[in-house]
Amino acid sequence: MSSSLENSHLHEHERAVAVEPSLCTACAVRGLTFCEALGSGDLTRLVDIAQPVRIEPGQPLFTEDEASVALFNIVSGTIKLYKLLPDGRRQITGFLGSGDFLGLPFQETHIYSAETVTASSLCRFPRKRLEALLDDSRDLQRRLLSMMCGELAAAQEQMLLLGRKTAKEKICSFLCLLSQRAARRGHKDNPLHVPMSRTDIADYLGLTTETVSRTFTQLKTSGVISLLEGNKVLMSNIDAIADMADGC
Amino acid sequence: MSSSLENSHLHEHERAVAVEPSLCTACAVRGLTFCEALGSGDLTRLVDIAQPVRIEPGQPLFTEDEASVALFNIVSGTIKLYKLLPDGRRQITGFLGSGDFLGLPFQETHIYSAETVTASSLCRFPRKRLEALLDDSRDLQRRLLSMMCGELAAAQEQMLLLGRKTAKEKICSFLCLLSQRAARRGHKDNPLHVPMSRTDIADYLGLTTETVSRTFTQLKTSGVISLLEGNKVLMSNIDAIADMADGC
DNA sequence: CGATCCGTTGAGGTGCGTCAACGGGAGTGG
DNA sequence: CCACTCCCGTTGACGCACCTCAACGGATCG
Numbered sequence: 001m002s003s004s005l006e007n008s009h010l011h012e013h014e015r016a017v018a019v020e021p022s023l024c025t026a027c028a029v030r031g032l033t034f035c036e037a038l039g040s041g042d043l044t045r046l047v048d049i050a051q052p053v054r055i056e057p058g059q060p061l062f063t064e065d066e067a068s069v070a071l072f073n074i075v076s077g078t079i080k081l082y083k084l085l086p087d088g089r090r091q092i093t094g095f096l097g098s099g100d101f102l103g104l105p106f107q108e109t110h111i112y113s114a115e116t117v118t119a120s121s122l123c124r125f126p127r128k129r130l131e132a133l134l135d136d137s138r139d140l141q142r143r144l145l146s147m148m149c150g151e152l153a154a155a156q157e158q159m160l161l162l163g164r165k166t167a168k169e170k171i172c173s174f175l176c177l178l179s180q181r182a183a184r185r186g187h188k189d190n191p192l193h194v195p196m197s198r199t200d201i202a203d204y205l206g207l208t209t210e211t212v213s214r215t216f217t218q219l220k221t222s223g224v225i226s227l228l229e230g231n232k233v234l235m236s237n238i239d240a241i242a243d244m245a246d247g248c
Numbered sequence: 249m250s251s252s253l254e255n256s257h258l259h260e261h262e263r264a265v266a267v268e269p270s271l272c273t274a275c276a277v278r279g280l281t282f283c284e285a286l287g288s289g290d291l292t293r294l295v296d297i298a299q300p301v302r303i304e305p306g307q308p309l310f311t312e313d314e315a316s317v318a319l320f321n322i323v324s325g326t327i328k329l330y331k332l333l334p335d336g337r338r339q340i341t342g343f344l345g346s347g348d349f350l351g352l353p354f355q356e357t358h359i360y361s362a363e364t365v366t367a368s369s370l371c372r373f374p375r376k377r378l379e380a381l382l383d384d385s386r387d388l389q390r391r392l393l394s395m396m397c398g399e400l401a402a403a404q405e406q407m408l409l410l411g412r413k414t415a416k417e418k419i420c421s422f423l424c425l426l427s428q429r430a431a432r433r434g435h436k437d438n439p440l441h442v443p444m445s446r447t448d449i450a451d452y453l454g455l456t457t458e459t460v461s462r463t464f465t466q467l468k469t470s471g472v473i474s475l476l477e478g479n480k481v482l483m484s485n486i487d488a489i490a491d492m493a494d495g496c
Numbered sequence: 497c498g499a500t501c502c503g504t505t506g507a508g509g510t511g512c513g514t515c516a517a518c519g520g521g522a523g524t525g526g
Numbered sequence: 527c528c529a530c531t532c533c534c535g536t537t538g539a540c541g542c543a544c545c546t547c548a549a550c551g552g553a554t555c556g
Contacts, residue, residue: 083408085495091408104397106390111401134390141389142354142382148396149352153359155403160331160339162410163454167512198535206411208513213536247333415544446503456545461504 024050032099032185033073037143045133051124061102061114061122068110070124071103077120078195081112082203092204094154095196098185101147105131118195162206165247170205171215172245175225175235191232272298280347280433281321285391293381299372309350309362309370316358318372319351325368326443329360330451340452342402343444346433349395353379366443410454413495418453419463420493423473423483439480 024047030036038046053072055061062068064083079096093112096102102114105127134141161173175192182189194201198209205212219225224241226234235241272295278284286294301320303309310316312331327344341360344350350362353375382389409421423440430437442449446457453460467473472489474482483489 081404083404085408085412087495089412089495091411093404093407104400106394107397107401112404135386138383138386138389141386141393145389145393145396146354148393148400149355152352152396152400152403153355155400155407156329156331156341156360158407159341159403159410160333162407163339163451164333164337203411209535210514210537211512214512217536247335247337457503458505458546459544462544465504 027075029073029075029099029185034101034140034143034147035073037139038137039139042133042137042140045136046125049125049129049133053122053124055116055120055122057116057118059116061116062110063113064110066110068103068107068127071101071105071127071130072125073123074098074100074102075121075123077122078117079114079120080117080196080200080204081114083112090203091206092200093158094151095204097181101144103127105134105144117200165245167205167207167211167215168218169245169247170207171201171212171219172241174201174205175233176238176242176245179235179238190238191228191234194231194233275323277321277323277347277433282349282388282391282395283321285387286385287387290381290385290388293384294373297373297377297381301370301372303364303368303370305364305366307364309364310358311361312358314358316351316355316375319349319353319375319378320373321371322346322348322350323369323371325370326365327362327368328365328444328448328452329362331360338451339454340448341406342399343452345429349392351375353382353392365448415453415455415459415463416466417493417495418455419449419460419467420489422449422453423481424486424490424493427483427486438486439476439482442479442481 024030024035024043027033027035035043035046052075055077061072061079062070074096076098079100079102080092081094081096081102082090082092084090095117102122104111134144161170165173178194179189179192182192187193196204198212201207202209202212207215216225216227219241220227224235224237224244226236228234272278272283272291275281275283283291283294300323303325309320309327310318322344324346327348327350328340329342329344329350330338330340332338343365350370352359382392409418413421426442427437427440430440435441444452446460449455450457450460455463464473464475467489468475472483472485472492474484476482
């Protein structure tokens with residue numbers, strides 16, 4: 001599925017030049033991240049430890065059980081998080097996009113693997129230094145706590161999906177989720193861009209690629225979506241899709 | 249399934265007497281909770297807003313989408329958290345026990361319903377007042393952040409279970425989880441107490457009661473567990489169960 | 497002692513997984 | 527420019543793990 005532990009390329013990025021303060025104040029996704037919570041003083045300190053990183057599609061960022069040395073803000077691109085069973089079965093626990101925070105502070109090892117789906121640019125923070133900053137800045141910590149609450153809420157919603165929804169409901173929920181997130185980020189949300197493969201979608205929804213494919217054609221045949229060029233999905237009846245997502 | 253919004257009994261508990269400071273310093277579960285992070289000054293402030301609550305089995309604490317007015321520490325007993333689909337399908341997203349924190353700070357509404365499984369005693373905190381305390385105490389906030397990270401890790405593990413494990417693997421994982429938590433709390437972990445009903449277990453694991461029951465008898469027949477009186481499970485071969493939990 | 501609830505067991509059905517084949521697009525090499 | 531390969535998405539045929547429906551026994555309770 002991937003080249004596993006071959007992530008030595010990351011260390012090359014550590015030599016990247018320090019971020020200019022202007023890059024943060026001008027950051028396109030700053031309003032979405034925890035950086036928003038920072039006053040100019042703390043922002044300077046954050047800039048000191050931030051390292052811009054650009055990564056190609058399909059590259060691992062870190063692996064489950066590996067020691068956690070860095071945390072990230074995602075500036076652009078899509079990242080997938082996943083856990084594996086010994087025999088190779090995979091569960092993707094989330095897709096992250098611009099503005100999302102990647103990694104768990106105050107945890108010594110990663111609890112999941114992370115890999116790019118599309119070409120991505122990230123803001124990399126050495127963990128220990130970010131934790132020190134967190135200890136000093138109550139605003140930053142509170143903002144992060146609030147983001148974690150949001151992630152926990154999303155995780156619970158995903159449990160409902162995985163445990164109790166049918167294939168059609170899962171696909172519809174997935175489309176609604178992607179659409180909402182695109183809108184929140186200011187991206188186009190109706191001809192919706194779906195950058196992940198059928199395999200990734202299947203491993204996110206607890207299905208197989210065949211079932212994902214069949215369900216898409218079923219939705220296409222019933223007229224609620226159209227599949228366009230460039231991995232785009234046109235939702236011709238969003239209300240119907242939202243209803244189907246909850247089994248109405 | 250439950251008496252839904254009938255939780256007016258909660259307000260009676262609000263009249264409960266204030267906690268004595270000695271009750272906190274002597275609290276049996278203090279080392280497990282975020283209270284551990286408090287110095288004596290902050291502890292006094294926490295005592296001021298804490299309200300002891302005792303609730304019978306099968307009683308709702310709050311409901312999904314309801315405004316969040318209070319958060320809780322669980323002193324003893326078991327609580328279930330769940331989400332519902334419009335047609336009544338239910339997913340239990342977690343079971344909480346002594347030392348666990350219940351509720352999401354800085355969120356205006358609850359994202360799940362909570363109900364007692366067994367008779368429980370809780371420590372109730374009005375949300376706004378606890379948030380004010382959080383804003384003042386960095387240690388408290390950090391401890392809570394760290395607990396949220398643990399919950400998020402558990403949620404990811406549960407997604408792997410729901411999306412990719414078989415019925416037998418789910419049941420074995422469940423037994424291992426309960427056993428580990430019992431040990432961490434200092435409860436007996438091998439003749440393991442399983443207080444929840446087959447229906448609750450099914451709704452937690454994304455199965456039906458029949459499948460849960462059949463899988464238990466299957467494990468019993470193959471000799472790795474025995475079902476004892478009083479909802480106790482004896483695991484005669486824990487290693488085998490742990491292996492089966494991951495499909496080995 | 498009827499009523500209700502819970503756990504168990506059986507018989508039968510089905511939604512989704514498994515296995516296999518096929519076609520189109522991208523990359524590669526001659 | 528054309529083969530050739532590889533990868534990905536799609537579709538079909540078939541099987542099975544789990545769900546559905548139903549019956550039953552034991553425990554609890556008014």
